[in-house]
Amino acid sequence: EAQVTQNPRYLITVTGKKLTVTCSQNMNHEYMSWYRQDPGLGLRQIYYSMNVEVTDKGDVPEGYKVSRKEKRNFPLILESPSPNQTSLYFCASHPGGVDGAFFGQGTRLTVV
Amino acid sequence: GDSVTQMEGPVTLSEEAFLTINCTYTATGYPSLFWYVQYPGEGLQLLLKATKADDKGSNKGFEATYRKETTSFHLEKGSVQVSDSAVYFCALRAFNQFYFGTGTSLTVIP
Numbered sequence: 001e002a003q004v005t006q007n008p009r010y011l012i013t014v015t016g017k018k019l020t021v022t023c024s025q026n027m028n029h030e031y032m033s034w035y036r037q038d039p040g041l042g043l044r045q046i047y048y049s050m051n052v053e054v055t056d057k058g059d060v061p062e063g064y065k066v067s068r069k070e071k072r073n074f075p076l077i078l079e080s081p082s083p084n085q086t087s088l089y090f091c092a093s094h095p096g097g098v099d100g101a102f103f104g105q106g107t108r109l110t111v112v
Numbered sequence: 113g114d115s116v117t118q119m120e121g122p123v124t125l126s127e128e129a130f131l132t133i134n135c136t137y138t139a140t141g142y143p144s145l146f147w148y149v150q151y152p153g154e155g156l157q158l159l160l161k162a163t164k165a166d167d168k169g170s171n172k173g174f175e176a177t178y179r180k181e182t183t184s185f186h187l188e189k190g191s192v193q194v195s196d197s198a199v200y201f202c203a204l205r206a207f208n209q210f211y212f213g214t215g216t217s218l219t220v221i222p
Contacts, residue, residue, distance in 0.1 A: 004155075031208055042201065042214035043156075050208070090155055094210075098144040098163040100203075101210055103155035 002027050006091050006104035013081055013111055021076045021107050023091030031094050032074040033058070033101070034066065036087040043090065049074055081111040114139045118202045118213035125192055125220050133187040133216045135176075135202035143204040145169075145178050145185040150199045150215070159187075159200070192220045 004025045013019055025032065033048040045058030049068040063085055065077040078085060088108050094101040119134040137145065144163045148156040160169035165180035174189045185202060197220050202213040
């Protein structure tokens with residue numbers, strides 16, 4: 001089954017404690033992205049990747065890091081989380097062309 | 113830059129009512145257009161798409177037509193059901209980047 005898998009689904013952490021949210025896709029897509037979803041703001045792109053070892057900043061990259069060492073994986077790293085990073089995070093992947101993106105189930109992060 | 117504007121919610125309708133959610137876009141070039149649906153506690157799922165002007169996307173009774181002259185992609189359904197209650201996002205794809213609207217929450221009451 002074609003899917004994007006994120007882990008964990010829920011995470012509560014404390015300010016400053018490094019964390020990683022994993023994302024994996026099984027569709028051999030070149031493109032992968034991370035978004036955060038906040039009430040009234042919709043989805044905002046954090047980072048995206050066009051292929052292995054190729055990444056670029058989205059609209060709200062501050063406080064986040066990513067890496068793309070393998071085509072299927074695109075982890076999101078928060079080196080020193082802060083309460084304003086409390087949000088719902090989505091990973092997505094898509095192929096080249098005109099098709100839509102596939103989304104993971106989301107990760108609900110709370111930073112206290 | 114490229115962007116999507118969709119009508120603000122929330123929208124509350126009675127079962128079997130007609131639904132319209134407005135979406136307009138700004139883009140250079142020739143984007144593809146999408147509607148996504150997000151059910152509570154889930155990720156976004158592709159509902160329908162249109163890749164060029166005058167295309168009509170349709171799925172599960174929902175329809176939207178790509179109108180280049182009015183830069184619009186309004187979502188419609190003739191008779192909504194309680195199970196259609198969700199948040200709907202309009203999106204465009206241009207040069208391998210996606211741009212999303214802020215979402216419209218729909219609640220359908222029996």
